[in-house]
Every structure is written in C-alpha cells, then in structure tokens.
Amino acid sequence: MSVAKPLPHDAAPLHVTGQARYVDDIPLPVGALHLAFGLSTIARGRILSMDLEPVRSAPGVVCVMTSEDLPFANDVSPSAHDEPLLSDGSVHYVGQPLFLVAATSHMAARKAVRLAVVDYAEETPILTIEEALAADSRFEEGPRVYGRGDVPAALARAPRTVSGRFEIGGQEHFYLESQAAIALPQEGGDVIVGSSTQHPTEIQHKVAEALGVPMHSVRVETRRMGGGFGGKESQGNALAVACALVARATGRAASMRYDRDDDMVITGKRHDFRIDYAAGFDDDGRLLAVDVTHYTRCGWGMDLSLPVADRAMLHADNAYWIPEIRITSHRLKTNMQSATAFRGFGGPQGMIGMERIMDHVAHDLGLDPVELRRLNYYPSAQAVSEDASGGRISAKMKALTPYGQVVEDFDLHEMTEALLASSDYAGRKAAVAAWNAANPVIKKGIAFAPVKFGISFTLTHLNQAGALVHVYQDGSIHLNHGGTEMGQGLFQKVAQVAASRFGVGMEAVKITATDTAKVPNTSATAASSGSDLNGMAVKAACDTIRERMAAYLAQVYQADVTDVHFADGHVTVGTERMSFAEAAGKAYAGRISLSATGFYKTPKVDWDRIKGDGRPFFYFAYGASVTEVAIDTLTGENRILRADILHDAGASLNPALDIGQIEGAYVQGAGWLTTEELVWDDKGRLRTHAPSTYKIPACSDRPDVFNVALWDGENREDTIYRSKAVGEPPFMLGMSAYLALSDAVAACGAGYPALNAPATAEEIWRAIGGMGDEL
Amino acid sequence: MSFSLTLTLNGAQRDIVLDDPRVTLLDLLRDRIGLPGTKKGCDRGQCGACTVLLNGKRVNACLALAVTLDGAEITTIEGLADGDTLHPVQDAFIEADGFQCGYCTPGQIMSAVGLIAEGRAGDDPERIREGMSGNICRCAAYHGITKAVQEATRRMDAATKGDAA
Ligand code: FES
Ligand code: FES
Numbered sequence: 001m002s003v004a005k006p007l008p009h010d011a012a013p014l015h016v017t018g019q020a021r022y023v024d025d026i027p028l029p030v031g032a033l034h035l036a037f038g039l040s041t042i043a044r045g046r047i048l049s050m051d052l053e054p055v056r057s058a059p060g061v062v063c064v065m066t067s068e069d070l071p072f073a074n075d076v077s078p079s080a081h082d083e084p085l086l087s088d089g090s091v092h093y094v095g096q097p098l099f100l101v102a103a104t105s106h107m108a109a110r111k112a113v114r115l116a117v118v119d120y121a122e123e124t125p126i127l128t129i130e131e132a133l134a135a136d137s138r139f140e141e142g143p144r145v146y147g148r149g150d151v152p153a154a155l156a157r158a159p160r161t162v163s164g165r166f167e168i169g170g171q172e173h174f175y176l177e178s179q180a181a182i183a184l185p186q187e188g189g190d191v192i193v194g195s196s197t198q199h200p201t202e203i204q205h206k207v208a209e210a211l212g213v214p215m216h217s218v219r220v221e222t223r224r225m226g227g228g229f230g231g232k233e234s235q236g237n238a239l240a241v242a243c244a245l246v247a248r249a250t251g252r253a254a255s256m257r258y259d260r261d262d263d264m265v266i267t268g269k270r271h272d273f274r275i276d277y278a279a280g281f282d283d284d285g286r287l288l289a290v291d292v293t294h295y296t297r298c299g300w301g302m303d304l305s306l307p308v309a310d311r312a313m314l315h316a317d318n319a320y321w322i323p324e325i326r327i328t329s330h331r332l333k334t335n336m337q338s339a340t341a342f343r344g345f346g347g348p349q350g351m352i353g354m355e356r357i358m359d360h361v362a363h364d365l366g367l368d369p370v371e372l373r374r375l376n377y378y379p380s381a382q383a384v385s386e387d388a389s390g391g392r393i394s395a396k397m398k399a400l401t402p403y404g405q406v407v408e409d410f411d412l413h414e415m416t417e418a419l420l421a422s423s424d425y426a427g428r429k430a431a432v433a434a435w436n437a438a439n440p441v442i443k444k445g446i447a448f449a450p451v452k453f454g455i456s457f458t459l460t461h462l463n464q465a466g467a468l469v470h471v472y473q474d475g476s477i478h479l480n481h482g483g484t485e486m487g488q489g490l491f492q493k494v495a496q497v498a499a500s501r502f503g504v505g506m507e508a509v510k511i512t513a514t515d516t517a518k519v520p521n522t523s524a525t526a527a528s529s530g531s532d533l534n535g536m537a538v539k540a541a542c543d544t545i546r547e548r549m550a551a552y553l554a555q556v557y558q559a560d561v562t563d564v565h566f567a568d569g570h571v572t573v574g575t576e577r578m579s580f581a582e583a584a585g586k587a588y589a590g591r592i593s594l595s596a597t598g599f600y601k602t603p604k605v606d607w608d609r610i611k612g613d614g615r616p617f618f619y620f621a622y623g624a625s626v627t628e629v630a631i632d633t634l635t636g637e638n639r640i641l642r643a644d645i646l647h648d649a650g651a652s653l654n655p656a657l658d659i660g661q662i663e664g665a666y667v668q669g670a671g672w673l674t675t676e677e678l679v680w681d682d683k684g685r686l687r688t689h690a691p692s693t694y695k696i697p698a699c700s701d702r703p704d705v706f707n708v709a710l711w712d713g714e715n716r717e718d719t720i721y722r723s724k725a726v727g728e729p730p731f732m733l734g735m736s737a738y739l740a741l742s743d744a745v746a747a748c749g750a751g752y753p754a755l756n757a758p759a760t761a762e763e764i765w766r767a768i769g770g771m772g773d774e775l
Numbered sequence: 776m777s778f779s780l781t782l783t784l785n786g787a788q789r790d791i792v793l794d795d796p797r798v799t800l801l802d803l804l805r806d807r808i809g810l811p812g813t814k815k816g817c818d819r820g821q822c823g824a825c826t827v828l829l830n831g832k833r834v835n836a837c838l839a840l841a842v843t844l845d846g847a848e849i850t851t852i853e854g855l856a857d858g859d860t861l862h863p864v865q866d867a868f869i870e871a872d873g874f875q876c877g878y879c880t881p882g883q884i885m886s887a888v889g890l891i892a893e894g895r896a897g898d899d900p901e902r903i904r905e906g907m908s909g910n911i912c913r914c915a916a917y918h919g920i921t922k923a924v925q926e927a928t929r930r931m932d933a934a935t936k937g938d939a940a
Contacts, residue, residue: 018812
C-alpha cells in the first residue's frame, strides 16, 4: 500500500532541476501585457482628481483603467462585496489600488504607475484599537460573546485572581513566490486564468462577476504555489480579475505579479490582537472562571475577519476545562491592509491568550506551569467514553467546551507524559534554574505548551470536496481534485490514496493541476482540510471505478465479486491473476466506464456562529512542545537552544511529509511570536515592507537541537485512513518558544514579565527593564 | 542605445544584446533568455531565491547588472545536472526532502554548491546553517536543507578522495 509511506514530494525531481513551473514561469504568448496597480499614498480620504495622462503616454503603456472603466462588478472581496478592485473614489489604506496599467513589460508598467498625479482630500485615519473603539468602527453590530456561567460573579467568588493585558502582533505571509496571475483570452469571450491561489473556485467566481459572464466561461488552473499559508486564499482575487479585464479589453494575454514591496503593502496579513484577561482559581490552581476580551484590527475590508475572529474565540480555551468563561470579541475596522487568513486562522491568537493566562496563574501560585496545565486539562478520551455517571462534575461535563462541543478525543494527558519524559523536562528545568542562579547576564528559560486545534471549516457548508478520476485502458490513472498544492504535500498524499485504492504503484498515478473545469464548486485549500476532504473524495471516485471493474471481471471469470482483489499492481479474480493494466484493458473492451467523480462532505458538524453553540469541528488535532532558550539580559538578544515536539497526525498518510510540515510550522510559529514584527507609522504606512526590515527565521535561527516525533495513534473519527490534518495545528507549537522567553525574563526579577509578542530582542530588553530589582 | 556582451551560460556561449543598461542578470535569465528556473523572491538581494554561480561563486542574480558581466561564466539551476545525471547536491535535496513548496529550492541548491566549493563549512551543521542563512525558506524546510548540504558535502569529499587515490 502506498499510504503511510514516507515518500518525498511528488515534484521533487522538478524542483531540484528548476523545471517546476509556477505561474510566473509559464511562457506567455507573443504580445502579452504586464500589469501594475497605482497605489494610494494616504490611509483615508477621497480622491479629488487623478491625472493619468502622463501614465497613458509613458513608454510601453497599452491600457489604463480606473473604476469607471469596469463594465461589471468592481469587487474582489470573498463575500461581503466591500473591496473594490480599483478605488471608487474613497481611499481606505495606504497601498490601496486606485488604477491599473497594462504595458509591454513589467518594468514599463511599474515605471508608468509612478507618473500619476493624484490629489486627495485627506481624512484622519483610524489606526489604533483605541481610535477604532472611540469611533465604534467595527464589523458586525457589536462584539460577539460566547461562553457560559456568570463570570463576574465567579471571579468575585474565586479565592485568587490574576488579570492582565497582552498584545500579539500580526504576521506577513511572505510566501516566497509573490502573488501572481495570468489570463489568456479565448474565443467567444471566454478566458483561461492561471493563478497562484488556494481557492481556484473563488477566482473563477470573481472573474466571472467582473466580466459579466457565467462561471462556465471562466476556467481557472493552479498547478502549484510557492507557498500560501492562507495568504493566497482571497488575496489573489485582485490580480486574476485585473488580468482577465485586460485580456478581455485588449484581446491579449495579461500577466500580473506583485513586486515584493507591493505585495507586502497591498495584501492582508495575520490579524494582530490585544487580549485583556482575568482569571479566577483556587489555591491548588484549579481554574474557576476566565474572562477574556479579544480586540483585533481587521483592516479596511471584512475579508475573512469574522471566521478568523470566531476561530480565535473557539480556541480561547485551548486544552482546558473552564467551568465559567466569557469570551468577548471586537472586530475592529481600521485603515490598514485588510487582515486575512494565515495558518491557524485566528486559532493561534486565541490559544496563546489562554497559555499566557496559564503562565500567569502558575507564576502567581509558584506552581510548575506544566503541572498547572495538566491539572486543568480536559478529561482523557477514555474517561469520557467510559463515563456513564451523568453526574454534575462527570468526565463528560468536564469535556464540554465553552461552545457546547464535547471533547471526545483528548490525548494530551498521555502525550504530555511522553514528551516530558523524552525531552527530560524535569532535569532540564532544574539545570536551567541552576544556570540562572549562577549566571547574572545570560538567562535561560524553558517552557511547555500544548495544542488542541479544531479541524473543519467553521462555515459548515465549506466542508465538501469533489474529485475526478480516470483509468485509461493501459492502466494509467489520471487524478484530479479540488485541493491545491502549496508545498504541504497534498498532491502526493492524495495520490497515495488513489494508488492504494487500486493497489498500484505511485508511477501509475498522474497528478494534475487543480482545474475548475474538472472539479467544480470547490472550497479553498484551507483550514488544514486538504487531505481530509480531497482524500475522501478521491477514495470515493476510485472505489466507484474499482467496483465497476470488479463486478465486470467477476462476471467474466464466473467468480464472486468478493473474490476480486487489487494489490501489488495486479488484480486477482478467484484463481486468475492479471496486471492492473490488463484488467483495465479488459474492462474497457467490456464497455465498462472507467471514469468517475467522487464527493465527500464532512459528517457530524453543525454550528451556530451567532449563538456560539454546536459542533464546529469534526475532531481535534493535538500537539505538545518543549522549548529552551537563552537571552542576553543586557541586549535582549536570544536564541532557541532546543525544541522537542510530539505531534498527533493520526495514522499518518505520509510521515516524511508530516514531519516536514511540523518542523516548518514550528519555525514559522516561533517566528510570529519572536522576530516577525510589523510596524505601521502614524500615517498608516507599513514601514516593514521588505525582508530587510521584516525578520523571517533563517536557517541559522533553527534550534540547534530539534527533535520531532509523531504521536502514534489513529484518528477516532472515520477520516481518510484514520489520519489527521496537519497543515495548521503544529504552527501553534511555536508558542513554547515565546513562553520560554517569558520564563527567561521571569528569571530577572520577582514579578510576572510584561512581555508582548513578538518578543523581539527590543521587547525582551524592555520587559527585563520592567522587572525591577534582581531577585 | 544598445549594449552587447558575451556570456558562457550553463556551458554554452551566448551573445546578448540589451536595450537597457539596468537589466539585472535575474531578469535577463527569466524574461529574456527563457530560463525561469532561477526564482525571484524579493528582487533586492534579501532572500537568496535568485542565487546562481558567477565564475564559480554564488551571487544574487537580482543584484548583478547584466551589462557588467561580459565574459563571465554563469551556471543556473538548469545547467547543474550533467544530462540526466543529477549533481550530488540535487540528489541530496531529493533524498532529504529539503523543500516544501520548492520555490526557494533552486537558490538553495546553487547556494549549497557555492558553499561547498568555498570549503568553509565542511559537514558541520552549525556552519552549514550559518553559511546557508542568506537563503530564506518560508516553508522552513531548514532541517532537510541542512541535512542535504551535509550529505552532499560528504559524498563530494569521498568522490574527490576516491579520484585522488
Ligand atoms: S530575488 Fe534576489 S535575493 Fe531575493
Ligand atoms: S520550500 Fe517553500 S520557500 Fe523553501
């Protein structure tokens, strides 16, 4: 069987020889045009006049468009119809596209856009959380509130309480391949679009709207992305629509690729958060009540902010049962890039808030932070399944999340035990304490963090997928599904499923580009759902064909259909044995259809996001990490010395790819909370718009010692080969890096460190300054 | 005004005429010669995606102006393999699965070939990580990258020693 094997990425030989094609590598037809947007330079106001004559007469310029030249919908938003492709006269952030230029070269287009003379009536932008609250500038009518119990009363009753405020920065995706699209005009007004997108169906939808044609006139193809991380879920719409408009207007192919600075200035990023919290607990450290308030800056457009902020709320409990809890979420509208999806989709922000609370409580009680966490964990899966008591404090009741879903698969008790042992947490914690007692300048810290991440789209109808499989008469297989490949290894995993269903080798399966003409109405490859959804859809399609072949062969050889087996590249029918290719040939000659679609929808999910009640997730994925760091107390400089990870991928479809995902996710998660700092000035200009000012982890930032292991366990739910989704959950393992830095800062004084994220060297240094006298 | 120059590109001589002195080596390769294997991540010397070998040394192609390269010898990812036989670094990247999305990979591989030729890192992982830190991998496939460079260094060392014996 091909599943569960550690095969490399499907395109490995292409990647190492430079032959793997990304959108911008596709050769363009002669006469193709290159596009660039003219961008606003103010954060808020109105355009009084725009003189584009110098742009039009610049060398190489073929066409210039403003919102007035758009024949149909001027919108590139994913749902709210609030993000015009080109400004309608109002300006909402620095970097907003105002007009569009198509020229004979990328350089000519970029040079030309700078010649525009734009006159604005500037207004005071809303940038900070305070400004947004004061102006009541928000999405939705007011804050969303989920929870249970009478939290203020419970807090007042609690023997002990802590409270605080915690700021968490956003994050730039910095997919190494910037946003790109091409459009090729076809006969009859049709268009073919190539897009670096996680969501080909949405591109198709937005292009069709903009051209005023039905979706069947637009075909979108995506072979691969050079990284996505959520940043290509909705942010590619503008480029694809622009290209399609120019292709339609000029009859020429159109290509657009954001220059890196433009990409950083135009596109949305991870939502930054402020979390205010208060927690009540008893003297043993049992949590009694928690009150958290999330404030997030969503930027100017709604984009995906509501589900992102919802998911933050749904992860505000992380791994802990909290008897009475209130989670309040303010989704603030500000004059900045429209914040968007980013790996974890709000989950990381919600979760780090809870982990910060746990640390604060442990510090207050002088308890080991790991013991405190274990004390408050949800009950184990076993305890929940064996619980028949129905009593008030029964396991089942303690497995109830604040939103009414029962945590039935909780494995963190066992995983924590295993990781603490394999990482020698206790021994190293003592060694860190001894080091800190002896060394005044370099301080060390060590921390553990658990992750419980809910799997499924919280917008329930998105949990569906389709696939198309053909078996040719020579036994080769053509595979297509709605998922997109951005490096996560989805194509390979799904191909492994197909090979396993037919009992053939991987070489028999051809992986093909995601194509809206082959599989329609797909959801974004997001929410870590790629393999879960598409793997199941492909399985269904393969099984349909396999059953048809089996029935036919059973009839030919007078055997029972249960005696037909597909394995090792062969099909056996009773005592007959033939190659899969022969079997396919026979079925073809017997006039059996060897092509099938497959469909899957996730069972059990049912969720009311307004009430905050139901079952948003099919299951949870778990992980745990221990990180050790050292800081220089004089400068704030720091290093991750060692990281140990134990992650639950269910019965892994491909352990090599999964371990790669986990390592990469940890590094990216640690980057978010440590070095990656976004800075806007008081005019709303993003000052960190290039890798020179925005620090992404490099090879040398990887921990010196880095142990990653998979937790050996099957998914309790019936997923594809009992695997679990692995794209997002390990991102949050990076929380332990932040917590370890906080632990190191705590060694500099008696108080609880006021350390915000990202914990840059500067922030660490500042936090140390706030610690007061040495112990 | 036009500018002419001659380059040796992946072993073959090329005569080039440019209409603009500001064309970078990266744009020359990608847009004018049709070799898109070398990637553009930032276009300003900060990510390493565009790394190529210039006279045997690794450089960022986005920072080199093509007009200044008359007589130079350039190797890109497309010219690294010997026909169907992959370079040891390419083999090692496949074996160590030293990538996810693959976008940084051509630059990583060219940088690794350059680093190994510099002979400063040997197979010491810490020095390899330092020596490769000019090549950002946003997917953070750093573990596989380091392993690949380590393994390729060992194999190339063994091969030279074998030749010398
Ligand atoms: S593209 Fe040359 S260094 Fe980034
Ligand atoms: S593999 Fe994606 S950037 Fe390196």
